[in-house]
Amino acid sequence: MAQTVGRNVAAPLLFLNLIMYFIVVGFASWCLNKFINGQTNHPSFGGNGATMFFLIFAILAGVMGIASKLAGANHIRAWRSDSLAAAGSSSVVAWALTALAFGLACKQISTGGYRGWRLKILEAFIIILAFTQLLYILLLHAGVFSSKYGPGYRDTDYPATGVDPIHKGTAGAVPATRVV
Numbered sequence: 672m673a674q675t676v677g678r679n680v681a682a683p684l685l686f687l688n689l690i691m692y693f694i695v696v697g698f699a700s701w702c703l704n705k706f707i708n709g710q711t712n713h714p715s716f717g718g719n720g721a722t723m724f725f726l727i728f729a730i731l732a733g734v735m736g737i738a739s740k741l742a743g744a745n746h747i748r749a750w751r752s753d754s755l756a757a758a759g760s761s762s763v764v765a766w767a768l769t770a771l772a773f774g775l776a777c778k779q780i781s782t783g784g785y786r787g788w789r790l791k792i793l794e795a796f797i798i799i800l801a802f803t804q805l806l807y808i809l810l811l812h813a814g815v816f817s818s819k820y821g822p823g824y825r826d827t828d829y830p831a832t833g834v835d836p837i838h839k840g841t842a843g844a845v846p847a848t849r850v851v
Contacts, residue, residue: 676813677810677811677813678747678750680810681743681747681807681810681811682747684803684806684807684810685740685743685744685747685807687803688736688740688800688803688804688807689736689737689740691796691799691800691803692732692733692736692737692740692800693733693737694796695729695730695732695733695736695793695796695797695800696730696733696734696737698729698789698792698793698796699726699729699730699733699793700730701789702716702718702722702726702789702790702793703726703727703730706718706722706723706726713787714787715787715788715789716787716789716790717784717785717786717787717790718779718784718785718786718787718790719779719782719783719784719786720782721775721778721779721782722779722790724775725772725775725776725778725779725793725794726793728768728771728772728775729772729775729776729793729797731768731772732765732768732769732771732772732797732800735761735764735765735768736765736768736769736800736804738761738765739758739761739762739764739765742757742758742761742762743758743761743762743807743811745757745758746758746811755811755812758811759808759811759812762804762807762808762811763808765804766801766804766805766808769797769800769801769804770801772797772801773797773798773800773801776793776794776797776798777798779794780794
């Protein structure tokens with residue numbers, strides 16, 4: 672299938688989101704480790720009452736984001752409607768977890784108190800990822816509106832022979848009759 676506008680824009684955004692999700696997992700796991708060990712007075716950490724919940728959802732969003740980017744890379748490679756289902760559904764789940772972490776990041780910022788530079792960077796990355804992941808989902812599903820933007824839900828690359836692609840080897844075959 673020929674290159675389309677959605678594929679050319681979604682591929683760099685997929686790579687950018689993948690790198691950002693790796694950074695989120697790194698910072699969130701470091702902060703969660705310090706929080707569990709009781710080292711909240713570390714100069715680059717700090718935190719408040721929302722920190723524990725924020726870190727847990729940030730790690731969940733990061734791990735699910737990385738997994739969804741792997742399915743998305745397969746879809747970018749194949750760029751067919753059957754690979755769109757896995758890429759689209761996992762991206763929506765990753766965006767939902769990122770949106771939850773986004774809400775907790777906003778709560779942590781509004782609660783105030785001392786927050787170290789690592790928490791501030793993690794909050795910034797979650798806020799940016801909430802919007803870039805949403806943009807990525809919209810680009811994946813742009814094929815619904817026009818085939819110029821990508822594969823739609825009803826598009827197939829199968830030939831229009833009227834044959835079911837699953838049973839294409841047996842369609843129209845006449846069973847052998849035995850002459851006695």
